[in-house]
Amino acid sequence: MEIETLKTPNTNPEYSEQEGKSKSPYQLALRRFMKNKLAVIGVITMVIIIVMSFSAPLLTDHNPTQTNMLMIEQPPSSEHILGTDGSGRDNWARLLYGSRVSLVVGFSAMFFTLIIGVILGSLSGYYKGFVDSLIMRATDLVLALPFLVLALTVMSLVENITVTLFVTIIALVSWPTLTRIIRGSFLSLREQEFVLGAKAIGASDMRIVFRHMIPNAIGPIVVNATLMVAIMIIAEAGLSFIGMGIPQPQPTWGNMLNEALSVRILRHHWYTWIPPGVCILVTVLAINFIGDGLRDAFDPKSNQR
Amino acid sequence: MATVDEKQVVQTDQETIVKVEDLKKYFPIKGGILKRTIGHVKAVDGVTFDIKKGETLGIVGESGSGKSTLGRMILRLLEPTEGKILFQENDITHLKNHKMRPIRKDMQIIFQDPFASLNTKMSVEQLIEEPLLIQTNMTKKERKEKVKELLEKVGLRASDRLKYPHEFSGGQRQRISIARALAINPKFVIADEAVSALDVSIQAQVLNLMSDLQEDFGLTYLFISHDLSVVKHISDRVGVMYLGRLAEIAPKKDIYENPLHPYTQALLSSIPDTDVDRERETVHLEGDLPSPSNPPSGCAFRTRCPMAHERCAVDRPELQHMGEGHYVACHLYDE
Numbered sequence: 001m002e003i004e005t006l007k008t009p010n011t012n013p014e015y016s017e018q019e020g021k022s023k024s025p026y027q028l029a030l031r032r033f034m035k036n037k038l039a040v041i042g043v044i045t046m047v048i049i050i051v052m053s054f055s056a057p058l059l060t061d062h063n064p065t066q067t068n069m070l071m072i073e074q075p076p077s078s079e080h081i082l083g084t085d086g087s088g089r090d091n092w093a094r095l096l097y098g099s100r101v102s103l104v105v106g107f108s109a110m111f112f113t114l115i116i117g118v119i120l121g122s123l124s125g126y127y128k129g130f131v132d133s134l135i136m137r138a139t140d141l142v143l144a145l146p147f148l149v150l151a152l153t154v155m156s157l158v159e160n161i162t163v164t165l166f167v168t169i170i171a172l173v174s175w176p177t178l179t180r181i182i183r184g185s186f187l188s189l190r191e192q193e194f195v196l197g198a199k200a201i202g203a204s205d206m207r208i209v210f211r212h213m214i215p216n217a218i219g220p221i222v223v224n225a226t227l228m229v230a231i232m233i234i235a236e237a238g239l240s241f242i243g244m245g246i247p248q249p250q251p252t253w254g255n256m257l258n259e260a261l262s263v264r265i266l267r268h269h270w271y272t273w274i275p276p277g278v279c280i281l282v283t284v285l286a287i288n289f290i291g292d293g294l295r296d297a298f299d300p301k302s303n304q305r
Numbered sequence: 306m307a308t309v310d311e312k313q314v315v316q317t318d319q320e321t322i323v324k325v326e327d328l329k330k331y332f333p334i335k336g337g338i339l340k341r342t343i344g345h346v347k348a349v350d351g352v353t354f355d356i357k358k359g360e361t362l363g364i365v366g367e368s369g370s371g372k373s374t375l376g377r378m379i380l381r382l383l384e385p386t387e388g389k390i391l392f393q394e395n396d397i398t399h400l401k402n403h404k405m406r407p408i409r410k411d412m413q414i415i416f417q418d419p420f421a422s423l424n425t426k427m428s429v430e431q432l433i434e435e436p437l438l439i440q441t442n443m444t445k446k447e448r449k450e451k452v453k454e455l456l457e458k459v460g461l462r463a464s465d466r467l468k469y470p471h472e473f474s475g476g477q478r479q480r481i482s483i484a485r486a487l488a489i490n491p492k493f494v495i496a497d498e499a500v501s502a503l504d505v506s507i508q509a510q511v512l513n514l515m516s517d518l519q520e521d522f523g524l525t526y527l528f529i530s531h532d533l534s535v536v537k538h539i540s541d542r543v544g545v546m547y548l549g550r551l552a553e554i555a556p557k558k559d560i561y562e563n564p565l566h567p568y569t570q571a572l573l574s575s576i577p578d579t580d581v582d583r584e585r586e587t588v589h590l591e592g593d594l595p596s597p598s599n600p601p602s603g604c605a606f607r608t609r610c611p612m613a614h615e616r617c618a619v620d621r622p623e624l625q626h627m628g629e630g631h632y633v634a635c636h637l638y639d640e
Contacts, residue, residue, distance in 0.1 A: 022468040025426050193422040196382050197482075201436040201489070202409035211435075215426040 032297040039293020045286035049279075053099040062090035064097040065249040076271050083271040085259055087249075094251035095275050101252040102233050102283065105167055109232040112171035114225050117178030122209050124179065125186025132183070139176035147173050147235075155244040166246060170235050174228065181224050185217035219298030223291050230287040237280050253280050321394075322493055322525050323379060324355040328388035330374050330549075334598060346598045348374040350549035350605075351388070353624065356493070361519065361526040363540030363557070365533055365572070369594055371549040372529045373417075376495045379527065380414055381405055392493070410440045413486035417498035419478035423470040429456070429481055430466035436488045455484040458521075459514060476507035480514065487518060495527045500535060512539055533576055537561060542630070545569045548597055548605040551624060555631035565633040567610050604636065612637055 023031070033039055052059065062080075068088035076083045082091035124135040154169055155161055189195055190213070198212050214221070239245035240254025241261075248255055253276040260266045260273035329352075331345035349371040356362045366372045377383040379390055381397060390398045397408060416422035423432055433452045437443050443451065453463035459480040470478055479499065486494055496515065500508040516539060519526060530536050536543055537557060544554035545568065553566040564570045571590045590609050595601055601608050607617035616636050624632040625639075 022428075022472055024428065024469055025471065028471075193416040193418060194424045196377070197414065197416060197422055197485075198424070198435070199382055200380055200409060200412075200414045201485075202406040202439050203435070204406075204439075207439070211427075212424050216424065218426075 029297040033293050036293040036296060038289040039296075042286040042289030042293065045282060046290065049099060049283055049286070050103065052096060053103055056093070056096035056100070059096055060090065060093040062093035064089060064093040064251045066090075067249075073265075073269060073272075075269075082275055083269070085256070085272055086265070089249075089251075091256070091272055091275065094256055095253070095279065098251040098253045098256055098276065099279065099283075101163060101246055101250065102236060102254075102280070104163060105170075105236040105246075105252075106229040106233040106287075109167045109171045109174065109235075110225050110228040112167065113174045113178055113228055114221070116171070116175040117182055118214070118221070120175070121179040121182025122186060122213070125183040126190060126205065126209055126213070128187070135179065136183075139179055142173060142176045145173060151235075151239060152244055155239070161245070161247055163246060163250075166236070166239075170232060174231070178221075178224055178228065181220050182217060185220055186213055189213045189216055219295070222298065223295045226287060226291040226294060230284045230291070233280065233284060233287075253277075320358040321355045322358045322392070323527070324389075324391040324394075325375075325379065326353050326389040326391070328352045328375065328378060328390065329386045330371070330378055330383060331386045344598050347549050347600060348597060349378065349385075350597075350600070352546075352549070352551050354544060354551065354554055356525055356527060358492075358525055359519075359523060360541040361528055361539055363528045363530065363536035363543040364546055365530060365536050365543060366546030367531060367594055369548075369597065370546040371597070372531075372546055373497050374549075375546070376414065376497045376527060376529050380409075380412055380495060382414070407440075410489050411492045412495070413489075413491040413493070414495045414497060415479070415482050415486050415499040418502050419475045419482060420502075422482055423478055423485075425470050427469075428466070429461075429468055429470070432470070432481060433466070433485050433488055436485060440489045451488065452484075455488055458487075458518070459484045460510075474507075476503050476511060479503060479507075479511050483511075483514065483518070487522060487524075490522060491524070493525045493527070495529065497529045498531070499528075501530060501532060508535065515539065533572060545572065548594060548600055550605055551632075551634060552606065553631075553633045553635075554624070555627075555633075556629065559629065559631045563631075565627060565631070565638060566606075566635050567612050567637070568606050604634075 066089060068084070071080075071084050071088040072086055074080055074084040074088075080090050080092065082095065084090055085094070120135050120138075124132045150173060151169060158165065195208060195212055198208050203211070236245055236252065237254035237257065240252050241257045243255070243258055245254050246252045256276040257273055257280075259269075265272055328349055329347070330349040331347050333342040334344040334346060335341065336343040352371075352375060354362070364372050364375065374383060378385045379392075381390070381400070385398060388398070389396060392408060392412065395408075397405065400408070427435075430449070430452050433455055434448050437448045437451060441448075449466075452466055456463050456465055461477060461480055461484070465473075470481065473481065479502075482499075499515070500511050503511060512535065515526070518524060526539070528536060528539055540557050542554065542556050543560040545552045545560070545566065547568050552568045553560065553564065555565075560569060561573065564573055575590075592609050595605070595608055601618070603619050604610070604613070604617040604622050607613040610617065614636070616639075620636065622634040622636050622639075624634045626632055627638060
């Protein structure tokens, strides 16, 4: 098998002659995402919810915290589209303003979790050894804490629960999942040839992590961060529902549901609890569809297309 | 352009650029409940050689013979267990990462799998620019110019710089890897199975490209491959590895025409011959490569060697000089 000498520099028939229409892997992922109908519906739904939440003052004249003892538990009317609650507050206004809390809690808790997860996960997966053992034991510890019991304890100890405090608490118990996912991707990435190649050209650790490893772990990171938003929104709703979340009078979807603890309201005042329930359901579903769409879009196996 | 032309002088003086002394890499095997080290995989077990400036040293061996581990250790991408690596007469065996960084400018690697060795999230320009960004003080404009120049040098078009790796075929990707490796004018390049993943016709193109670039840049290659024909095509000297050790190392002509080690003889007779009439002495090897975690005593090759005798089980043969730079590690040639 003697090798013949070929002098032609490039004879590949697939060598594309077109120029300037090349797409980056991110653009390809976006294109795959846009082909996923459910995911696009999810995005549209989320955009509508976010826009409504921001433009709440334009959509209602009522103050969501304004009580009116003469107008309690009113059924829907032209004045109060969704009626009023047990303290005479307008349900429609509370639903709009309440979405702000749910979204703020969901996104900021995800953001905190993401920062902690990326930092600890990268350290753990990149350096391995002692650092890794230390961080992994810390995640084991936090994973062993029962979330609900911890949350309830803190909530009952603290007098005044603010959104910031609430976000901090749920972020502090939620980071291990993302940390482990990022560590896992890093452990496999660090052995890959392109990472060795980066090391061979003398790239710094920071450069290797941020320029080479994180972009290649972006799929699982983004997908899990998205799903994290849904989990956080449910956590807020759940805790507020049992009265251990954001306290009244601040409206949230969770503490609007809290009204339905009374069987009378559950039976006769559907307009008080169905709308926030549906809002939570729709938001979480939309986020999960987006997450699934992102997962498919970032699937490395379809990268070749 | 000037930087390329300056390097055009082909070094003919026999100055040593890389020297490896008794290099070893043992990977621990952890086992048991306590994850204690219960043994070692002796991937590289005492390898000594040197590479002269401007030459191509080919390293051949079966999979698992430790060729790639050897290459990665020389570049300090893997920490050696024992031994010494001298690069341009400096001991780099235990240099800290930050001290190693400026030295990396002079040594580069081209990997086997063109689909795994390029970061798919970066454009060709970003990929080739990166070493320049890290190792030189070039301005953005100079770097872009250099990228275009390099792309043309490796047979791609300057306009390809805005594309991404997924838009290229294996051979083209390997060209990108070569451009990236050569961007900072290294003196020494390790080609770790650089053409093994490519089609034969593309292999020839890439090999010729590498030879041309060697002349243009005055490069020294360590060419690692399992393919004897490829190594024959490009090397000046050839080393044969077996189970983490060098069995034989000699100028190319000697290895292919006068192989001394029984393993080399067996390897060479395994190359299919196109000339049916030629009388060939064939040596067939029995069995598989023994496990590097439990290598045979004495000579590692004795379990499969047709010429093995009692001594081979006892003493480990050392490389001995047979004249004209031909070294062999075999008891058959003991006095």
